[in-house]
Each structure stands twice: as C-alpha cells, then as structure tokens.
Amino acid sequence: MTESIQTGQNETVINESKPTQRHPWSRYVALGDSFTEGIGDPEPGSPGGHRGWADRVAEVLSQGSNDFAYANLAVRGKLIRQIVEDQVESALELRPDLITISAGGNDVIRPGTDPDDIASRFDSAVTRLSRDGATIVLFTGVDVGFSPVFRGLRGKVAIYNENLRAVAARHDCIVADQWSLRDIQDSRMWAPDRLHLNALGHHTVARMVLGALNVPNDLEPQKPEPMPGVTWRRARTEDFAWAREYLVPWVLRRIRHQSSGDQMLPKRPLAGPYLGERDGR
Numbered sequence: 076m077t078e079s080i081q082t083g084q085n086e087t088v089i090n091e092s093k094p095t096q097r098h099p100w101s102r103y104v105a106l107g108d109s110f111t112e113g114i115g116d117p118e119p120g121s122p123g124g125h126r127g128w129a130d131r132v133a134e135v136l137s138q139g140s141n142d143f144a145y146a147n148l149a150v151r152g153k154l155i156r157q158i159v160e161d162q163v164e165s166a167l168e169l170r171p172d173l174i175t176i177s178a179g180g181n182d183v184i185r186p187g188t189d190p191d192d193i194a195s196r197f198d199s200a201v202t203r204l205s206r207d208g209a210t211i212v213l214f215t216g217v218d219v220g221f222s223p224v225f226r227g228l229r230g231k232v233a234i235y236n237e238n239l240r241a242v243a244a245r246h247d248c249i250v251a252d253q254w255s256l257r258d259i260q261d262s263r264m265w266a267p268d269r270l271h272l273n274a275l276g277h278h279t280v281a282r283m284v285l286g287a288l289n290v291p292n293d294l295e296p297q298k299p300e301p302m303p304g305v306t307w308r309r310a311r312t313e314d315f316a317w318a319r320e321y322l323v324p325w326v327l328r329r330i331r332h333q334s335s336g337d338q339m340l341p342k343r344p345l346a347g348p349y350l351g352e353r354d355g356r
Contacts, residue, residue, distance in 0.1 A: 098290045100210065102144045102346055103136060104171040105129040106162045109151035110214075111177050112342060115271030122147075123342030126274070129175065130349070131281035135292045136173075137349040144346035146171075150339050155179045155193055159200045162341075167206060169346045174204055175251075175284070177214040183228065183235050190231055194238030201246050211248040212287065215239055218253075221260040224269050251287045253280070258296075 105111050113127020121130060133145040146169050148162045158178045166174060178200065179193045197213075204211055215236040219225035236254055243250045256279070258264065264276035272280065275297055285292045 100173040102171045103173040104166045104169050105147045105175045106166055107149040107177040108153045111149035112151050114151050115266035116274045116277040128277040128280040132284050133349045145349045146346040147343040148341040155182050155196045163200055163203050172209050174209045175212040190235035198242045205246050212251050213248050214251045215254040249287050251284050256283055
C-alpha cells in the first residue's frame with residue numbers, strides 16, 4: 076500500500092507500507108473430493124474449469140497480502156482412503172498454515188458403509204495433518220432431509236457428523252457446519268445432478284467458511300430466483316431425465332469400481348498466488 080504524507084514544509088513523502096492483512100495465514104491448502112474441487116460451479120477461466128467455495132475463500136484470504144499462496148489438491152469422486160493416500164503427504168510438503176479437509180461424503184452415500192469406520196480414517200488423516208501446527212478446518216455433512224434423493228441417508232450423515240465433531244474436539248479443529256447451514260437446504264442451491272452445489276451454493280459455503288475463520292469479507296448473501304410452479308407430471312418427467320443422465324451412470328461406475336476422478340490430477344497441485352496467468356486473469 077502506498078500512502079502520501081504531507082510534511083510541514085508542503086513536501087509530499089511517499090510512504091511504502093505493507094498491505095494490511097486481515098488474518099494470520101499465508102499458505103492455504105485444500106484437500107477433498109468434488110465438493111472442494113468446485114464441481115457444479117463451472118468457470119472456464121479457472122484451473123480445471125471450475126471455481127467452487129475453496130477458490131472463493133482463497134481469493135478473499137489473498138486480499139491485502141503480497142505473498143499469500145494457495146493449493147487445491149481435491150479430485151472429484153475420491154473416497155477417504157484415496158484422499159488420505161494421495162493428498163495428505165502432498166499437502167504437508169507444501170508447508171501450509173491453513174488446511175481445509177472435506178472427506179468421507181462419497182463413502183457415506185455408498186450402501187453398506189460404516190460411518191464409524193469412515194470417521195476413524197478421517198481421524199488418522201487429521202492426526203497427520205496436525206503435525207506442523209496448521210489451523211485445520213473440517214466440514215460436517217449437509218442435512219439431506221430436504222432431498223428426495225438422499226433423504227434416506229439423513230441418519231447416517233448425522234452419525235458421521237457427530238464423529239467428525241469429536242475428531243475436531245480432539246485436534247482443536249475449526250468446524251465448518253454445513254448441517255446447520257439452512258440456506259443450502261434448497262434445491263435451487265444445487266446443480267442439475269442434485270449431488271453438487273451450484274455457483275450460488277458454493278458462494279454460500281464460502282461465506283460460511285470465512286465466518287468460521289472469523290475473516291472480514293464483503294461477500295454478500297445471494298438469493299436464488301423464485302421456483303417456478305411445476306406440475307406433478309413435469310416433476311416426474313424431470314426425475315426420469317435426471318435418473319437417466321446422472322443416476323444410472325453413477326450406479327454403473329459403482330458396479331465397475333470406477334470413479335469420475337480416475338486419471339485426473341489436482342487443479343492446483345502447487346501453492347502459489349490465487350490470481351495469475353493460470354487463472355486467466
């Protein structure tokens with residue numbers, strides 16, 4: 076920041092001072108799956124073609140700092156075992172002082188999985204990530220009671236969330252509480268696949284994360300457009316179209332033990348400035 080200071084002899088002195096930073100962090104690394112990668116929030120100018128809540132948080136955190144660095148190691152479709160194996164050590168090598176990790180969602184929605192076992196794996200990951208004293212933010216799952224597709228998993232998600240809160244307490248983590256974030260319990264906050272947040276949903280989560288970090292920001296609440304009236308017949312037609320385009324391919328990938336993230340690499344594997352040529356800005 077450059078300031079002009081008037082002296083007593085009508086002289087102007089240029090004072091070169093450092094930008095004012097509104098938080099204590101300088102290196103942020105995000106770990107996770109499609110939620111953290113930003114799927115559902117397409118942005119052609121962003122690495123990987125998606126923006127998402129983590130990019131939005133990094134953009135705010137970078138304001139007022141000349142040396143803020145950000146990496147995003149998340150890859151869509153990854154199970155918690157894969158996140159632990161592929162991302163934890165890579166994250167530690169980047170020497171972050173702020174880490175966000177959202178993992179286990181893809182495990183929880185799979186039939187027959189145990190939320191206690193998933194949480195145990197998560198606890199092991201957080202134990203390793205705590206090694207260097209970084210601030211760690213973890214996420215509870217969304218209250219899916221509003222969703223006809225995932226309503227049956229509400230109890231399982233709730234159990235997993237209670238386990239995550241215990242993990243957070245053990246390791247002194249910050250909890251970004253999606254379960255109580257009522258704004259995203261609205262189908263208008265979700266992408267057409269009904270599994271990922273859209274741009275509006277990602278913006279809402281970014282505001283929540285910044286609030287949990289107690290970081291001042293100028294992100295304003297956004298409201299979705301009013302939902303148009305839909306007849307029963309049209310709603311069922313949309314359900315069938317959704318099942319054909321999104322549900323059936325998802326089921327087939329599960330049967331074949333495939334993931335939408337197979338052969339994909341993180342969109343921001345190295346810690347660097349949020350804005351730059353690679354962002355198309």
